[in-house]
Amino acid sequence: MAERLRAIPASRMVPPTGFEVAYAGPDGDEVRRTMGEAANVPFERLSPVRSFPSYRGQRNYPGFYWSSSSGAHVGYESWLERNEAMAMDFDPTVVAFAAQPFWLFWPEGGRVRSHAPDFFARKADGTGLVVDCRPASRVKPRDAVGFEATARACADIGWGYRLVHGHEAVWLANVQWLAGYRHPRHLIEPVAAGLVEVFLEPFPLMKGAETVGDPIAVLPTLFHLLWSRRLDVDLAVRLDSSSLVQAAS
Known part of the structure; x- marks a missing residue:
């Protein structure tokens, strides 16, 4: 063709x-x-x-x-x-x-x-x-x-x-990480609802995940919510356990 x-x-x-x-x-x-x-x-x-x-x-x-x-x-x-x-x-x-x-x-x-x-x-x-x-x-x-x-x-x-011509390096690294959780299979709604409630006010990423449950089970949904913009975080700095996350307005 x-x-x-x-x-x-x-x-x-x-x-x-x-x-x-x-x-x-x-x-x-x-x-x-x-x-x-x-x-x-x-x-x-x-x-x-x-x-x-x-x-x-x-x-x-x-x-x-x-x-x-x-x-x-x-x-x-x-x-x-x-x-x-x-x-x-x-x-x-x-x-x-x-x-x-x-x-x-x-x-x-x-x-x-x-x-x-x-x-x-x-x-x-x-x-x-x-x-x-x-x-x-x-x-x-x-x-x-x-x-x-x-x-x-x-x-x-x-x-x-x-x-x-290119993308800002730190922003790109963060988005690449979140893209690994873009598939809907990572969205567990009961967990998602708990995370949105925890992050109604800015709260550290890992502490918020631990509040909802076992981080191993919770983090994939948390990252999916960041990918889908239901949660917000500053992607201009390196994403880590202390990053402040907040529910999207």
Whole structure:
């Protein structure tokens, strides 16, 4: 499918002043629309337009991340993309997201340029967010042109656009830890209710867990509540047993 979506006949030029997208329809065939026509397409539920190859000796690290917000696996091609997928999954304003759901086309210098963004996210308010991930040191001039064009296309229809170069190290380490407890199997409601009550006021993490029961049994639910934002903690500092936790307002 990826190569088929790459192959754009010469007669299928984009409008001289606009953007078009190509994506996989329900039957797997290419669907091509102007950016405005595609504004309401559920890209967060579409299949990727590119594959995620894995081969001996490759320098990037592809894989699949299970998203608790989407309830599905989302592909990634690097650790930076994996970290951003996790960050979007942790973001309460994102309800679902998908990897590389469309090709964007636009005219430039008498020819058609193209770019496949890394992610599309659906926000809780119904708007879209398009995300690209690239370390700043690896953004080449050609890449910058594609990112800038994608930002313009998103602005034209009221979507957000984000170019991610990296994540703050302590925050990322904390979110990675909490992500290990993102699956609903870690939510034990009687324990959760007890934890919310204990943390109505700021209270140390471990002491709060011990108040509810055996920490070995209680902590997985506590971390799940932190992941799902039913409990709050300052993630700008290293999470530990003394971290002050409080029920979300």
